Amino acid sequence: MIIMNLQGFLRGGKLMELKALLEVIQVQRHDFMNHLQVISGLVQMNKPDRVRDYIREVSREIECLGKIIHLKVPEATAAFLVAHNEAAKEQIELAYRLQCNLAHCTIPGPEIGYALEEAFSRAIGYLASCGSPERRLEVHLQESQQRYTFRLVFSVPAGCAVVAAGDKMTGVHEKLAAYGGKAGLVMGQSEGEIFLVLPRRASELVQSGT
Amino acid sequence: MIIMNLQGFLRGGKLMELKALLEVIQVQRHDFMNHLQVISGLVQMNKPDRVRDYIREVSREIECLGKIIHLKVPEATAAFLVAHNEAAKEQIELAYRLQCNLAHCTIPGPEIGYALEEAFSRAIGYLASCGSPERRLEVHLQESQQRYTFRLVFSVPAGCAVVAAGDKMTGVHEKLAAYGGKAGLVMGQSEGEIFLVLPRRASELVQSGT
Numbered sequence: 001m002i003i004m005n006l007q008g009f010l011r012g013g014k015l016m017e018l019k020a021l022l023e024v025i026q027v028q029r030h031d032f033m034n035h036l037q038v039i040s041g042l043v044q045m046n047k048p049d050r051v052r053d054y055i056r057e058v059s060r061e062i063e064c065l066g067k068i069i070h071l072k073v074p075e076a077t078a079a080f081l082v083a084h085n086e087a088a089k090e091q092i093e094l095a096y097r098l099q100c101n102l103a104h105c106t107i108p109g110p111e112i113g114y115a116l117e118e119a120f121s122r123a124i125g126y127l128a129s130c131g132s133p134e135r136r137l138e139v140h141l142q143e144s145q146q147r148y149t150f151r152l153v154f155s156v157p158a159g160c161a162v163v164a165a166g167d168k169m170t171g172v173h174e175k176l177a178a179y180g181g182k183a184g185l186v187m188g189q190s191e192g193e194i195f196l197v198l199p200r201r202a203s204e205l206v207q208s209g210t
Numbered sequence: 211m212i213i214m215n216l217q218g219f220l221r222g223g224k225l226m227e228l229k230a231l232l233e234v235i236q237v238q239r240h241d242f243m244n245h246l247q248v249i250s251g252l253v254q255m256n257k258p259d260r261v262r263d264y265i266r267e268v269s270r271e272i273e274c275l276g277k278i279i280h281l282k283v284p285e286a287t288a289a290f291l292v293a294h295n296e297a298a299k300e301q302i303e304l305a306y307r308l309q310c311n312l313a314h315c316t317i318p319g320p321e322i323g324y325a326l327e328e329a330f331s332r333a334i335g336y337l338a339s340c341g342s343p344e345r346r347l348e349v350h351l352q353e354s355q356q357r358y359t360f361r362l363v364f365s366v367p368a369g370c371a372v373v374a375a376g377d378k379m380t381g382v383h384e385k386l387a388a389y390g391g392k393a394g395l396v397m398g399q400s401e402g403e404i405f406l407v408l409p410r411r412a413s414e415l416v417q418s419g420t
Contacts, residue, residue, distance in 0.1 A: 018231075018284045018285065018288060019284050021228075021231050021232075021235070022231075022279070022284055022287055022288065022291075024235060025231075025234060025235055025238065025279065025291065026279045028235065028238055028239065028242075029238065029272055029275060029276070029279065032242050032272065033269065033272055033273075035246075036245075036265050036268060036269055036272075039249060039261075039265065040261075040262065040265050043253065043258050043261045043262060043265075044258075044262075046258070048253050048254075048256070051249075051250075051253045052250065052253060052254075055246050055249065055250050055253075058246060059243065059246055062239055062242060062243055062246075063243075065239060066239070069232070069235065069236045069239065074228045074229050074232055075228065077232055078228060078232065081232075081235065
């Protein structure tokens with residue numbers, strides 16, 4: 001029997017903005033068409049080595065998204081996917097270091113999604129506007145026995161720290177604090193960091209990256 | 211400035227079920243990876259002609275989804291994408307004949323999405339359970355000056371007409387009728403059809419497929 005889930009419009013709490021996700025699907029499709037054209041061209045030019053290299057590179061990119069897709073909180077997956085898209089629009093590269101899947105997070109999915117969106121939105125907005133030559137965002141997700149730590153790390157050009165430091169993620173922090181979590185922004189001399197701390201259900205810690 | 215749309219959770223009316231759309235993204239990604247592996251294999255085997263044929267075939271499949279992506283009603287796009295996925299799970303082939311983009315439909319998006327989901331769900335459910343050897347669904351979308359006509363056409367094996375005829379899409383029809391639309395199911399000797407009639411704003415009729 002098939003299950004058409006779409007009628008459960010509001011099941012699972014709040015839902016993501018439909019258009020943003022459709023855009024992810026559209027961009028994914030568009031990128032793949034481009035890749036096929038490049039491969040087709042290289043085959044035509046009889047460059048099997050370059051075809052292999054190209055496919056290897058594209059596969060690596062697509063695999064990167066695998067860890068996002070397999071996060072256990074749908075709202076988190078959606079927030080990551082949309083952020084990936086938004087970053088690409090601003091020519092910002094995301095470097096993922098995802099070491100867990102949020103399976104045991106005790107904060108409700110919609111709140112996790114909201115906090116991630118806010119964090120990504122600020123970091124991407126900052127990088128897009130600060131004029132840093134290094135348009136790169138490190139995305140860390142780690143777990144310990146008691147908590148998950150999500151961190152966005154970016155470089156800060158001289159003189160730009162003050163602008164961003166004005167916003168300390170207080171709104172997000174207040175929301176997460178109600179569930180025992182935290183959020184914040186730390187601006188150093190050359191590096192900035194936005195972080196979320198999300199409590200984790202006490203259970204066996206499985207060190208896995210999937 | 212970037213626009214993170216995700217916080218407008220409920221903008222644009224009701225929203226689709228997040229998980230179903232994430233599954234579309236996941237399946238799309240998975241299919242791409244498979245295609246790349248096949249291409250890689252063919253390149254390794256030094257079969258440039260077969261690479262070209264394969265890429266042509268895959269491109270055609272992906273282009274098919276282009277018309278779905280470019281429908282002007284996000285809820286309709288989502289319903290089509292999810293139906294595409296559900297049909298694939300049941301080894302049902304969808305043959306698209308989409309000749310318009312719903313840009314001037316006067317029914318609210320969430321109602322259009324609901325009606326399409328119901329129509330697809332019934333047709334796919336019927337084909338999955340009736341034991342027809344022909345697992346194929348024709349998907350028609352046409353426009354005239356006053357209305358859009360959406361039709362799902364499928365073959366009906368002997369003796370199976372009665373089962374499906376029990377459900378005449380009355381619930382959907384009642385919803386659409388409030389906006390001047392219609393829905394119904396017609397079972398013939400060898401063919402069945404589920405249809406929706408959706409009113410269209412009086413304006414220039416542009417014959418375009420995009």
